[in-house]
């Protein structure tokens with residue numbers, strides 16, 4: 150028994166060691182302070198920054214001979230002044246020397262938010278160029294976490310979709326592309342609960358696009374396994390860099406792909422009801438500067454049945470008697486209103502109560518018996534949807550609602566009538582009600 154405990158303790162210790170080791174970006178043996186290797190490395194360092202900018206952002210080199218030969222490479226991100234690149238590379242060298250003194254091998258991705266710059270330096274006693282390296286990983290995260298009432302589950306769906314999109318964009322350069330910084334992508338996305346999510350991915354250009362993909366996937370996975378729940382973070386490997394945040398990264402607002410993840414993530418669990426060009430067409434390149442606003446709200450489905458207005462008929466008068474019928478549907482906090490209640494609230498859809506009219510129907514102002522003011526959207530009918538389908542759509546709408554937008558109180562579905570009932574917000578744009586943009 151005692152032995153078993155010792156074994157378990159020892160294993161934990163080993164695990165801890167592994168974890169600590171994984172956090173470090175220093176590797177290889179130690180070299181002596183005034184050794185030839187040390188001189189070669191210093192000489193490599195001294196020329197790195199100027200050579201990177203002279204070579205459009207990526208440079209690989211080697212100095213020395215035999216076992217003292219030092220191989221190195223450096224890379225600068227895209228889209229900022231040369232001096233920022235020089236500053237960044239010099240800072241990375243300095244950090245490397247402080248963190249990994251006298252180590253033969255190291256890599257360091259550095260970001261300088263003050264210059265909007267990011268860069269990589271890497272060196273070893275073996276060739277580092279054209280070689281995918283997936284070890285050691287390093288990670289960092291924002292100490293703030295995503296808290297309730299934000300849904301981490303919804304966030305994960307949108308976040309994963311965004312990583313796929315960014316990765317696809319970062320690795321879409323053709324194999325023979327001569328662009329120096331070809332494996333690079335920055336995307337700004339709109340999530341359901343976060344207006345701006347920024348993601349950046351970059352690989353060194355000396356590897357294959359499939360290797361870049363592998364490297365970035367590993368970075369993303371490392372982040373998910375270790376820092377999931379943080380409001381931002383980064384994952385690094387010798388061959389690639391991944392970062393995401395809720396604020397702009399490296400000032401890369403220029404040439405940034407802008408996408409909306411909202412519809413994408415919401416349609417995911419229900420299968421493809423909406424065409425998603427980016428997902429369907431794997432090879433499609435999202436070009437720099439493309440504004441890819443993908444506005445395909447599922448809820449449009451709800452309004453697809455735009456048809457002719459039905460003509461008032463006498464039948465409705467009869468419902469007038471059921472004025473106070475109103476009950477909870479499906480145990481949700483949403484109400485099902487009787488047509489009588491709606492007619493009473495809107496004074497039989499009187500023209501005086503009409504707030505506006507749009508393609509999807511007409512909106513009326515109304516007052517419930519309890520005094521609450523409502524906006525009633527009377528959908529243009531003709532869909533012939535079953536009660537269950539309409540209820541499902543409405544329940545989907547309720548889940549889609551954003552807290553800053555107009556609140557959906559309930560619905561009414563009787564005969565041909567399909568009606569949505571909203572809270573009436575004074576001074577709120579009528580368009581919310583009329584055109585369904587709030588959905």
Ligand SMILES: *[C@@H]1O[C@H](CO)[C@@H](O)[C@H](O)[C@H]1NC(C)=O
Nearest residue numbers: 177178179215216253274275
């Ligand atoms: C690099 O250094 C390590 C010791 O840190 C040594 O085992 C290895 O053989 C060296 N590689 C080359 C190519 O010299």
Ligand SMILES: *[C@@H]1O[C@H](CO)[C@@H](O)[C@H](O)[C@H]1NC(C)=O
Nearest residue numbers: 180181182183184185187188
């Ligand atoms: C390394 O060389 C410098 C001068 O070249 C000397 O001052 C220093 O003492 C040396 N360090 C060691 C550890 O030999």
Ligand SMILES: *[C@@H]1O[C@H](CO)[C@@H](O)[C@H](O)[C@H]1NC(C)=O
Nearest residue numbers: 208209210211278279280355
């Ligand atoms: C840089 O890498 C390429 C491809 O691996 C190699 O052919 C070239 O010699 C390297 N350049 C230097 C200066 O080492």
Ligand SMILES: *[C@@H]1O[C@H](CO)[C@@H](O)[C@H](O)[C@H]1NC(C)=O
Nearest residue numbers: 227228229401403404437438
């Ligand atoms: C943005 O795109 C334009 C043209 O596509 C290009 O000339 C410019 O260098 C790009 N800027 C960055 C920062 O990539």
Ligand SMILES: *[C@@H]1O[C@H](CO)[C@@H](O)[C@H](O)[C@H]1NC(C)=O
Nearest residue numbers: 306307308309310311313417
């Ligand atoms: C992302 O891509 C992976 C592999 O290509 C796929 O399995 C996964 O479903 C995708 N996730 C999302 C959210 O699109």
Ligand SMILES: *[C@@H]1O[C@H](CO)[C@@H](O)[C@H](O)[C@H]1NC(C)=O
Nearest residue numbers: 322323324325326327328329
């Ligand atoms: C890259 O390859 C494609 C065909 O595979 C060819 O059409 C294109 O001209 C090549 N580009 C360069 C820069 O060599």
Ligand SMILES: *[C@@H]1O[C@H](CO)[C@@H](O)[C@H](O)[C@H]1NC(C)=O
Nearest residue numbers: 263264265397399400401402
């Ligand atoms: C960095 O980017 C931000 C936002 O794009 C910009 O306001 C700022 O001036 C940039 N800083 C530098 C030093 O270029």
